[in-house]
Amino acid sequence: MKLKWSDWVLGVVTVNIRGGQPERLVNRALEGGLQLASIGWTGDGKLQFDVSVSDYFRLKPFLKETGCRAHVVRRQGMPFWLVKLEKRKFFIAGLALFFIGIYVLSSLIWSVEVKGNVKLTEEEIVEAARQEGIFPLQWSFRLADTDIISKRLVNKLPKATWIGVEKKGTRIIIQVAETTEPDHRELENPRHLIASADAVVTEIYTERGRAVVKKNAKVKKGQTLISGTLGGGAYTQTVVAKGSVRGIVWYEFNIASPMSQQVKVYTGEKKQKWYVVIGGRALQVSGYGKNPYEQSETIVEEDKANWKSISLPFGRMKQTVMEVHTEERKLSADEARAGGILQAKANVMSKAGSDAVIRDEIVLHEKTENGKVYMKVLFEVEQSIVKEMPLVQMQGD
Structure with a gap:
């Protein structure tokens, strides 16, 4: 039976009638003003109908009159639901606490995110926001309107041209737009670019100044690569030489690699x-x-x-x-040699720079003695060989 709302509130029971005169019982009940519904016979020959809880208690005199007995087979409605709840106090209390906890958790600010800042540090912005009441574990309802907070934060942080405050669930997102300032470039003195080591030039690119060496040229440490002097005589001009020069540099390492390791x-x-x-x-x-x-x-x-x-x-x-x-793990001579060369390569890269490339390695000498492999290795490395040298300008009277 599909219950109406009013029936569900009052409660409905489904009753099986045994013995006596069931047909007469139904007629007498209906004549007496009782509301019976879904009247029918069950598979085992018993009369069954639905009746409200209040009418069920009024059914007793008619049962006695007709010699019938009633057996409740199903209970529906709010009165029975409340009885079940009474038996599950702890469950209901836990359910209530759960929903209360969800409400409390969703009413707190759990995280504050800062986006768009470059010059302003996140600590500066978070501290300014804290002064306006924005911080983790703050109650959401205690916050002022986001537009008001945005204006206050702009006043507190002069380097920001605009600050947007957005609340997403339990997160506060602070979007920052900073003031754009022109780049202040440091004044540069006229200079040459010279070789930082003995090398063979593999690549040269001049942005400003005058290249005085060519590709494949051998250069000595300190030799001028790109000159900051242009012209000659009365038309001499000094500039800040700029460019890049790469070359082959040689590094020699003495390696002692142990044939055991911990x-x-x-x-x-x-x-x-x-x-x-x-x-x-x-x-x-x-x-x-x-x-x-x-x-x-x-x-x-x-x-x-x-x-x-x-x-x-x-x-x-x-x-x-x-x-x-x-x-202690014993190593073969080959393993010790490979480990020693690997460590030497790491040392080469730390000296030559992150953009350096090892082109070749040559073992000049090798011997095994006292549990170690001794080697002299020459590394051929392509790297930047540029070094700055300021130009001293002479001023006449």
Whole structure:
């Protein structure tokens, strides 16, 4: 039976009639003003109908008159729903607390994001926003209108021409447009570009000044590559020489590479510690005691709570303390040689610059002695060979 709203509020029961005179019972009940619905016979030959809770209690005299007995097989409506709720107090209380918690969490500001800032630091903007009441764990309803906050922030931060404040759920997004200032270039004195090392020129590009060497030319350290002097005689002019020059430079390294190395090995033994994280603080809840291992490595995993797409300022953290021990690993001569050359290449790159390219490596001498491989290696490197040299201008009387 599909209940009407009024029927659901009053409550309806479905009744099976046993014994007596069921047809006469129905007639007498209807004559007595009772509202019966869905009257019919069940598969096992019993009369069944739906009746409101109030009419069910008025059915008793008619049952007695007709010699019938009533058995309730289904209960529907608010009165029975309330009885079920009465039996589930803790569930209802938990459900209520859940919705209250959701409401409270959604009424707080959980994060403040700053976008568009270049010259202004995020700390400056966040501090100004804090003074206007925008900070994590602030109640949303305590904030002023976003247009008002935007104007106040512009007054507090003169370097910003416009600041937009937008509230998205539990996030506040502060969009900053900064004032555009002309670039203040430092004054540069006239100069030459000279070679920083002995080299063979592989590439030269002159932006300003006069190139005095060509590609494939051998140059000495300190030799002028791009001159800052133009013209001659009375028409001499000095400029700030600009350009790029690359060349082949040679580096010689003496390498002593050991044929054994200490390696770290995990034993499989470990100990775990769990923490509850609230804000920037962590409270340990398990895994108490000192570190039982002589050598160990600690791996930290933090898992923050999330609600929808928002990261909440609490969660849990796991620290896994893993036992390790050190073993000595023997290397072959080839492995020791490769390790030594790799380390030498790293040293070459640190000296030659990040844009350098190692073109070739030549082993000039090699011997194995006292558990080490000794080598003299020559590296051929293509790199920038430019160095600035200021021009001193002579002034006459």
